[in-house]
Every structure is written in C-alpha cells, then in structure tokens.
Amino acid sequence: MNNLWVEFIGGIITVEIRGKGIERLINTFTRNGILIWHVKRHGTESVTIKMRLKDVHKIRPIIRGSECKVTFLRRTGIPFLFKRLIKNSGFIIGAAAFLLVIFLLSNMVWGIEIKGAGPETEHKIRKELDEIGVEKGKLQFLLENVEGIQRHLSNQIEEITWVGVELKGTTFHFQVVEKNEPEQPEYASPGHLVAKKKGVIVDMFIEEGQPIVSIHDHVKPGQLLVSGEIGKEGKTEIVAAKGEVFAETWYKTDVKYSLKRTFQVFNGNEKQKHFIGIGDWQMPIWGFGKVEYQEFETEYNKKNFRFLKWELPISYTHTTIREREQETKILTNEEAFAAAKVEARNDIRNKLNENDKIKGEKVLHKSVEDGKVILSIHFQIIENIAVAQPLIQGETE
C-alpha cells in the first residue's frame, strides 16, 4: 500500500464526484496512472476520493469526456500548510520577534552598581565607564571583557587601589577600594626606635619619644635613635616611640648587561577571526584563511550568549592573532652603559619603599667583558631607617 505520509508531503486533495458512471470514471483514472484511495460512496450519485495534488491536472480531460461533475472538497498536506503558514505569517514573525527581543534584552547591560566608593570617585568611575561604553542598554558582547574593564579602571582612576568587576546576569557589580581610606591605627608596644642600617641622618620627624641622635650624626645598625623613655630623671615613663628618621644610606649594585639584545616585538601584522561556537564546536563566521605567521600570539575573547537567566551554550569568540618577531640588536658600549644604569636604578627602586628617594649615584667601575658590560654603581638613598624595637621588661638599664 502507498505510504500516506509520503503523499502528505506532496499534498492530498479530497474530490467529490457526482453523476452517472462513476465506476467507469474510476477505472479510467486507475488505467491512466492516477493514484486513488479512500473511495467512499455517499448516496447513489456521489463518491468522494482522495488523490495526489500533482495528479489534479490529469483528471481534467478525463472528466470532460464523462457525465460527471467534480468538486474539490479538502486540501491537506505540506503545500497547503505552507500556504496557510504564509497567510498567517504575522504570528510566526511575531513569535520570532518576541524571542529575538527577549534574547537581545537578556544580553544587555541593565544596571551598574558601584560599592565602596565615595560619591566623587563613583562619579569618576561612571564617567570612565561611559567612555569605554559600559552603559545601560549596551549589548554585552560588544563590550570589553571583565578583566579589560578592570584593567582600564585601575589604570585610569588614581583614587582607587583596587576594583573588582563582576558581571552577574545583566548587572555589572563594581567593588571599589579607595586609596584615601583612613589607615587603621597600629597598635604599638612600648619600645625604642633603632637604626636598621648605617647612614647619616638628614632629617627627623618624631611623634613620640625622646630623640637621642641629631641631624648629621653617623649611625650604625642597631643604634638607638629615639628612646621610648620620656619624662624627667627618676620619673620616667615608657611609651612606644614613634616617628621617622631619614638618613642617607649607601647601596652598591653590580649590573651585567649584554651588548647583544633580542627583543620579542609585535610587528603590527594581525588577523581578526570571529567564531560562533555551539558547545565545543566552533564555526568561523568571519576571517577565514590560514595564518601564515611563523611566530604569533593568539588572544581569545569569548562571550556566551544568554537567554533570560540562562547562559546558552552558544558563544561568540573574537580571536586576534598577532605576528611576533624576534629582533636582535647590538648595542654600542655607551648605549649598553645607559641601559645598564636604568636597570640598576630600577633594581634599587624595587628594594626601596615608595617614599624613599635616590639622592645621587656614582659609577664606581665599568668594563666590557665577553660582549657584556659590567657596571658597579654606588647609590645614595634617603630613607627611613627607624624600626621599632620593643622594650622587654627587665632589660632596661
């Protein structure tokens, strides 16, 4: 028997035949290769049959030669469904538009919350965010990723030490730590201030305690600078000595710097690739072709699409491939010395605190050996050399 589902795809027509000699007509149909099924008698002069849509034009000449009349009753099947679909396309367009709107709205930024910042800093952060496009109503996948925003804010706004950026659903949460937060008063135990290294004192700022040394004094490590004993003789009181003693100290640094330098540089050639990923499978949508760079670095920026509160397994990945080149440069002795000095200075800076100053530097020795310059530099530093030394009971004189 013929499969009705196959016919359904092609389209089925229910036909009513009225008149005399219907049986003869059906015989003629079958002999002409017209497939007929579901033949049903309704009264003496009427029969309904079902036939294929594509056979309809074949029955016309056959009917003309007979005494019967034909009416088409019902049309079923895919072609008619399709026709109706087009007729009612408003519904489908509406449904699709609805899903699209929800999808777009789920991928927008709907709120920016800043916590831990004063009004002024908050205003600054908002302005900065506006500048990089983080605003209400922006599409999330057009924005920088969270790390990028964080980096940008930390670099651009000096008032903040740290900012945590988190994207929860459609809201950006910023957790800000401001620099000018009042410091926690440290608990100091009673004691003296002593020198932590040798040097010549250039300045003193004593908050609490009795200064023992004065400016231009030469001090040795461990030497008492500020005493925690205050008051008159015999009526002394022990406090926590507090203050800063700035002294000129000396450092010697040896730097070796090779004349032949190799740099890793990006030469500006880059390729952009865009992918739409479903699960682990990635489909390129823009930026085809092989990467012909010999050495390159790839940066991925992946964003997941969302629908309402769910993260879809569909993602958009923007890949940037940058060509890298190795460059070798041979420095002259002078250049190498200058670079070595900079390195020495950076080196010393890393050892020092923020408030310390480099007062002067003196090159003690320079030489060139096996393609390397060797530099010995003496630095004069102004730094705080006072460290607290707790007074332990019973050790006092």
Added chain:
Amino acid sequence: MAKNFGQFMKKWMTKNLELPQDVMMDLPRITMVGQIHIYIENHKGLISFSDKELRLLLKQGQLLIKGNSFVIKTILPEEILLEGQVDQVTYLNE
C-alpha cells in the same frame, strides 16, 4: 480449437510444472483479513460500487462482494483493497 488448445496447454503446464495458477491462468487472487479487509489482485475493472456492494470484472465472469460500510482503500489497474465488513464473496459466471 486453437483457443481451447491454449487453455489446455496452460492447465497442463501449471499442473506439471508446479507454476502458480493465478499467474499462469489470469485468475483473481483474493486475500482476506477476517471480515474487515479484502484484497483482490488481477481484476479487470470496477463495475459498480456502493457502501454495501462491490462488483468487479474478472477475465471470466464477475466477482460480487457484499457487506457493510465499504471503503476502497486503494485502487490500482489490477489491484483493489476494500475495507469494511465483508459478508459474502460470490463468483458470477455467465
């Protein structure tokens, strides 16, 4: 004479060569599933059809099927599948 000889040969061949008779002699082959289905091969056309009666032309004579609520499920030049309640199947030889 010649026609009778032909008939004779056919009969003889089916008998001795064990060939299926419906193929050799153009006889209808009727398959029934209980009372609800009847499937006839090798018919020669529809003579009359109503929901209580179906008449088919055969090579020799006619086939009359009687019953209730007949619907022709499929009709092809030499095959017909009838559905309904089949009460009688009768051969009519003129």
